[in-house]
Amino acid sequence: MTSPDEDAVEREFAAVSRRLDIDVPPDLLGGVLHGYRALREMTALLRAGDGLDETEPPGA
Amino acid sequence: MLDAAAPRQAPASLSDLSIREAGALLRSGGLTSAELTRHALAMIEELDPALHAFVLVTDDVALRRAARADRELEAGVDRGPLHGIPYALKDIFDARGIPTTNVSWLTADHVPSEDSTVESRLRAGGGVLLGKLTTYEFAIGGPSFDLPFPPARNPWSEDHVPSGSSSGAGAAVAAGLVRVAIASDTSGSTRGPAFHCGAVGLKPTYGRVSGTGAHPLSSTMDHFGPLAWTVGDAAAALQVIAGADPADPRTSDVPVPDYAAGLSGGVDGLRVAHSPAWYASDAATMPDVVAVIEQALAVLDRLGATVDEVELPAYGLFNACGRVIMAAEAFAVHEDDLRRRPRSFGRFTYQRVMPGAGIGAADLQRAHDVRRQLTRALQQRVFGRHDVLVTACGQTTAARFADFPEDWPPPRLANDMQTIPFNVTGHPALSLPTGFAGNGLPIGLQLVGRPFDEATLLRVAAALETELGQRHRRPPALAARHDE
Numbered sequence: 001m002t003s004p005d006e007d008a009v010e011r012e013f014a015a016v017s018r019r020l021d022i023d024v025p026p027d028l029l030g031g032v033l034h035g036y037r038a039l040r041e042m043t044a045l046l047r048a049g050d051g052l053d054e055t056e057p058p059g060a
Numbered sequence: 061m062l063d064a065a066a067p068r069q070a071p072a073s074l075s076d077l078s079i080r081e082a083g084a085l086l087r088s089g090g091l092t093s094a095e096l097t098r099h100a101l102a103m104i105e106e107l108d109p110a111l112h113a114f115v116l117v118t119d120d121v122a123l124r125r126a127a128r129a130d131r132e133l134e135a136g137v138d139r140g141p142l143h144g145i146p147y148a149l150k151d152i153f154d155a156r157g158i159p160t161t162n163v164s165w166l167t168a169d170h171v172p173s174e175d176s177t178v179e180s181r182l183r184a185g186g187g188v189l190l191g192k193l194t195t196y197e198f199a200i201g202g203p204s205f206d207l208p209f210p211p212a213r214n215p216w217s218e219d220h221v222p223s224g225s226s227s228g229a230g231a232a233v234a235a236g237l238v239r240v241a242i243a244s245d246t247s248g249s250t251r252g253p254a255f256h257c258g259a260v261g262l263k264p265t266y267g268r269v270s271g272t273g274a275h276p277l278s279s280t281m282d283h284f285g286p287l288a289w290t291v292g293d294a295a296a297a298l299q300v301i302a303g304a305d306p307a308d309p310r311t312s313d314v315p316v317p318d319y320a321a322g323l324s325g326g327v328d329g330l331r332v333a334h335s336p337a338w339y340a341s342d343a344a345t346m347p348d349v350v351a352v353i354e355q356a357l358a359v360l361d362r363l364g365a366t367v368d369e370v371e372l373p374a375y376g377l378f379n380a381c382g383r384v385i386m387a388a389e390a391f392a393v394h395e396d397d398l399r400r401r402p403r404s405f406g407r408f409t410y411q412r413v414m415p416g417a418g419i420g421a422a423d424l425q426r427a428h429d430v431r432r433q434l435t436r437a438l439q440q441r442v443f444g445r446h447d448v449l450v451t452a453c454g455q456t457t458a459a460r461f462a463d464f465p466e467d468w469p470p471p472r473l474a475n476d477m478q479t480i481p482f483n484v485t486g487h488p489a490l491s492l493p494t495g496f497a498g499n500g501l502p503i504g505l506q507l508v509g510r511p512f513d514e515a516t517l518l519r520v521a522a523a524l525e526t527e528l529g530q531r532h533r534r535p536p537a538l539a540a541r542h543d544e
Contacts, residue, residue, distance in 0.1 A: 023402070043427075
């Protein structure tokens with residue numbers, strides 16, 4: 001059973017795959033989606049940027 | 061066989077000769093490259109059927125190059141530190157006329173017509189190519205059994221993986237089949253197998269070593285360097301392969317110093333940073349790993365270095381940044397085959413590469429923005445005042461094959477490693493073996509240096525190698541063979 005968020009991530013990846021004209025073999029889809037969910041968590045972390053001092057001057 | 065060929069001054073086991081020691085014997089006439097090469101080929105023939113480190117042994121090429129190396133030395137031609145020394149290549153590097161399979165059905169029949177730049181320099185340097193070493197497919201994937209070649213075994217325990225992706229390089233060097241291999245490192249693929257097999261793995265600065273003729277995985281994260289038995293062996297190999305390459309615009313023309321000359325310089329006066337927040341409180345880190353880092357810091361302090369604790373940005377940011385960039389770039393490399401020939405990939409590889417399809421432009425751009433900030437933070441917080449950072453490499457000893465079930469994903473991707481931050485920032489980083497955990501498997505630590513200052517990195521590593529020298533033994537099952 002997947003959560004609503006997980007369903008959304010699966011639909012998102014399915015849309016990406018269709019746009020790229022890539023058919024993911026059904027027996028590999030579970031592993032691919034697991035990896036994709038992990039990447040989505042990472043992109044969210046990067047967008048939040050907690051712990052980054054974005055005001056640090058360049059070249060200091 | 062070896063006894064008949066053994067030269068007057070040769071030690072009991074030729075595998076125990078460092079590259080520098082072997083080179084001295086080659087130059088003094090106490091040993092020939094042909095003898096050294098035949099010894100290595102005999103070791104491979106005897107031990108590799110159980111290790112599966114090599115996908116191809118190039119006997120004829122090796123013996124031909126060895127004979128040439130001997131003729132040249134007799135004639136007074138000296139091509140440098142690897143003249144007459146056997147080496148091997150991870151099977152993503154091209155050597156003309158010799159297959160580069162990438163351990164993939166997709167490229168199993170590929171025979172390049174040109175050398176990679178690394179191979180070209182090793183050939184010009186008088187090195188003796190023993191063969192090609194196995195890898196996870198396309199330097200990613202996993203320890204798969206659905207590829208053209210079986211996965212390598214860890215020489216310390218056949219139930220354990222050597223780690224990856226340079227699995228053959230780690231296994232072969234630790235087992236004493238070869239003193240040095242050239243490997244690649246995109247998120248830790250040289251340092252990881254070195255850590256888990258008990259060898260030295262050096263990821264030079266981004267742009268220090270050319271990637272021309274090496275199959276790409278992630279062009280802004282890929283690094284290329286030696287996996288060797290000792291720090292000195294790694295320095296010798298780096299000397300030959302480092303430097304600008306007009307064919308690879310990623311490379312830099314920063315001068316290449318004499319690495320061997322600086323190895324004995326000691327650490328007196330150096331400033332050493334460490335940041336235990338990354339690893340010491342992480343439940344994934346074995347206490348043995350923390351203990352050995354603390355031991356190393358104490359040694360450096362005793363030898364005259366100043367040791368300071370520093371605060372780094374969260375490890376998770378480095379990890380996320382590297383994973384997102386690598387996923388996007390790896391997908392770009394393999395997109396066409398993922399579309400047209402999905403069943404030609406190993407299961408692990410497909411499931412690791414395909415998720416990158418979902419990385420959009422905005423997220424990739426954000427990852428590159430964060431990358432610049434993390435690189436700057438590392439420069440400011442560490443290398444503004446310190447020469448070297450000491451940190452964890454692997455957090456645990458090698459994983460078992462049973463940890464990689466056929467149905468991806470396994471509970472953990474592999475062993476927990478803290479190597480990817482320096483693929484993100486491009487700083488040089490070295491995996492130094494320090495001994496063994498309580499379970500008998502190798503462990504070590506990671507040293508990180510300023511950009512293009514591999515010399516200081518090697519110097520610190522050499523000092524610690526001398527002080528923490530208990531690791532200089534071979535895997536038990538192989539020790540008897542080495543003593544013959």
